[in-house]
Amino acid sequence: MDGEYSLSPVGFLRTLITAAGWILTVSIAVTAARVVLSAIYNVYFHPLRNFPGPKFAAATPLPFVWRLLNGRMVPWTMKLHAKYGVVVRVLPDELSFIGSSAWQDIYTARPQLPKPTFGVLETPNGIRSMGIIPDAETHGRQRKIVSHAFSDRALLSQEYILQKYSDLLIDRLRNQPNLQDGTLDICSWYNFTTFDVLGDLCFGESFHCLDTAEKHPWIASVFMGVKAAQLLTVFQHFPPMSTIVKMCLPQFVHEEAQKSFTFTRQRVDKRIASKSDRPDFMKHILENNYPGGMSREDVDATTTLLVLAGSETSATTLTSATYFSLKNPRVFQRLVREIREAFKSQADITIAAVSNLSYIHAVIQEALRMHPTGPISVPRQVDRPDVEVCGMAVPQGIRVGIPQKTAFRSPSNFVDPDSYIPERWLEDADPRYAQDDKAVFEPFMVGPRNCIGKTLAWVEMKMVLAKVLWSFDLELSEKMKGGDWSDQKVYLLNEKTPMYVKMMPRG
Ligand code: HEM
Numbered sequence: 001m002d003g004e005y006s007l008s009p010v011g012f013l014r015t016l017i018t019a020a021g022w023i024l025t026v027s028i029a030v031t032a033a034r035v036v037l038s039a040i041y042n043v044y045f046h047p048l049r050n051f052p053g054p055k056f057a058a059a060t061p062l063p064f065v066w067r068l069l070n071g072r073m074v075p076w077t078m079k080l081h082a083k084y085g086v087v088v089r090v091l092p093d094e095l096s097f098i099g100s101s102a103w104q105d106i107y108t109a110r111p112q113l114p115k116p117t118f119g120v121l122e123t124p125n126g127i128r129s130m131g132i133i134p135d136a137e138t139h140g141r142q143r144k145i146v147s148h149a150f151s152d153r154a155l156l157s158q159e160y161i162l163q164k165y166s167d168l169l170i171d172r173l174r175n176q177p178n179l180q181d182g183t184l185d186i187c188s189w190y191n192f193t194t195f196d197v198l199g200d201l202c203f204g205e206s207f208h209c210l211d212t213a214e215k216h217p218w219i220a221s222v223f224m225g226v227k228a229a230q231l232l233t234v235f236q237h238f239p240p241m242s243t244i245v246k247m248c249l250p251q252f253v254h255e256e257a258q259k260s261f262t263f264t265r266q267r268v269d270k271r272i273a274s275k276s277d278r279p280d281f282m283k284h285i286l287e288n289n290y291p292g293g294m295s296r297e298d299v300d301a302t303t304t305l306l307v308l309a310g311s312e313t314s315a316t317t318l319t320s321a322t323y324f325s326l327k328n329p330r331v332f333q334r335l336v337r338e339i340r341e342a343f344k345s346q347a348d349i350t351i352a353a354v355s356n357l358s359y360i361h362a363v364i365q366e367a368l369r370m371h372p373t374g375p376i377s378v379p380r381q382v383d384r385p386d387v388e389v390c391g392m393a394v395p396q397g398i399r400v401g402i403p404q405k406t407a408f409r410s411p412s413n414f415v416d417p418d419s420y421i422p423e424r425w426l427e428d429a430d431p432r433y434a435q436d437d438k439a440v441f442e443p444f445m446v447g448p449r450n451c452i453g454k455t456l457a458w459v460e461m462k463m464v465l466a467k468v469l470w471s472f473d474l475e476l477s478e479k480m481k482g483g484d485w486s487d488q489k490v491y492l493l494n495e496k497t498p499m500y501v502k503m504m505p506r507g
Contacts, residue, residue, distance in 0.1 A: 323485050336469050
């Protein structure tokens with residue numbers, strides 16, 4: 001009897017291979033059928049079916065995901081909005097808007113439209129920083145505590161920190177051997193300055209980037225985390241993949257995250273143990289915290305966010321303001337004149353004094369328009385019926401957002417959108433620019449989750465730029481004369497490339 005029913009090992013293997021073949025074929029067929037059916041549903045039956053946009057992007061996340069991966073989201077959304085207008089369906093379930101009223105409709109809606117938890121960067125203990133907490137109540141509670149560190153009074157008491165690092169920048173630049181040969185990358189130096197300022201404001205101790213002329217490894221690690229988080233968002237568009245990919249992340253990614261987490265904890269420990277009364281962020285956070293406000297873990301996570309959000313953005317804008325001004329000699333000359341006529345010495349460049357200058361303000365504003373630091377959409381989730389954006393009813397379950405760079409460079413919002421014209425922001429602006437829809441320009445966003453560091457960013461950028469242009473004559477390096485420095489890949493943040501200049505010390 002046994003012999004009749006037993007299989008030889010070869011027979012068993014053959015049966016196994018045949019069965020595996022069938023399973024694979026059926027799985028592929030089922031997946032293909034699902035993909036085709038969902039594409040048909042998305043294009044012809046989905047609640048967004050009547051919104052304009054390319055059919056392929058309506059059918060599948062692939063075109064969007066491809067741009068996320070190759071960093072070319074900005075040119076893609078620019079092309080789409082140029083073709084389809086104020087609203088474009090960029091994903092089966094996401095709409096992109098470039099009309100100015102979208103800011104109020106999306107980002108100041110009450111109750112808040114939640115921030116999707118896509119690709120969020122958690123610390124290894126699972127705690128999220130204030131910037132990525134989805135729950136409005138928890139976010140609001142933490143933000144209220146942190147906001148004490150950004151009051152006008154706090155800012156004035158922090159001025160000496162801004163003075164210290166902007167002066168150090170000038171000293172260090174003066175001593176660079178390559179100052180005049182066109183190989184000095186001003187972008188890195190701006191970054192060193194803003195990292196040192198934020199290190200000092202958060203931890204009571206800088207990263208010594210200006211001293212060493214190098215990025216601290218912690219900074220590199222945190223930025224790698226941001227890019228990884230952005231790339232991980234790709235898999236959220238293919239739900240089962242997301243969990244699998246997170247589980248399969250290579251060991252070094254976890255080790256890197258753990259290392260940078262430990263570094264933050266140690267720095268925060270040290271700052272708290274110092275019991276110092278210096279007027280940095282930590283003093284205000286600790287003084288205004290209360291049981292149930294922010295846990296120690298919340299403080300760690302939010303400190304990392306503050307360094308990241310406060311350094312990269314200001315350095316990018318300083319670089320683009322320098323780049324665009326140098327590319328436009330008329331602008332550069334007017335800017336330099338304003339600064340050099342206003343100040344007799346570098347020491348006169350104070351927060352109060354620099355805040356009175358109008359042209360430097362317009363120069364930085366126009367740099368933020370040409371090259372915003374958050375170039376792509378940071379969407380919100382429509383979590384209820386009856387939401388309207390730009391006068392259009394948006395169904396529940398959809399994500400909506402504004403891609404800043406596309407909105408700021410759109411000819412439907414600005415006259416000569418690709419030209420760098422600070423004059424459009426002046427009170428006595430050229431009437432040609434009266435047509436600009438300035439309400440669309442919100443580089444710091446609006447609403448309860450807008451930039452908490454906006455005022456600090458403005459004074460820091462003006463002070464650093466004014467000191468550089470007061471102390472040096474600048475020229476673009478030959479290397480920068482062709483091409484467009486601002487045409488950069490984007491992985492949530494701009495992937496900045498070097499910006500080479502020649503600098504001649506004055507006096
Ligand atoms: C040119 C300079 C800056 C620009 C253009 C900028 C822009 C922005 C934008 C667009 C957001 C909203 C991001 C989102 O919702 O995902 C944001 C949030 C934030 N920014 Fe800034 N930022 C700048 C400088 C700073 C500085 C200097 C700091 C502080 C040191 C800072 C701290 C923050 C924080 C903590 C948040 C999160 C706020 C919250 O979730 O409540 N930023 N910023």
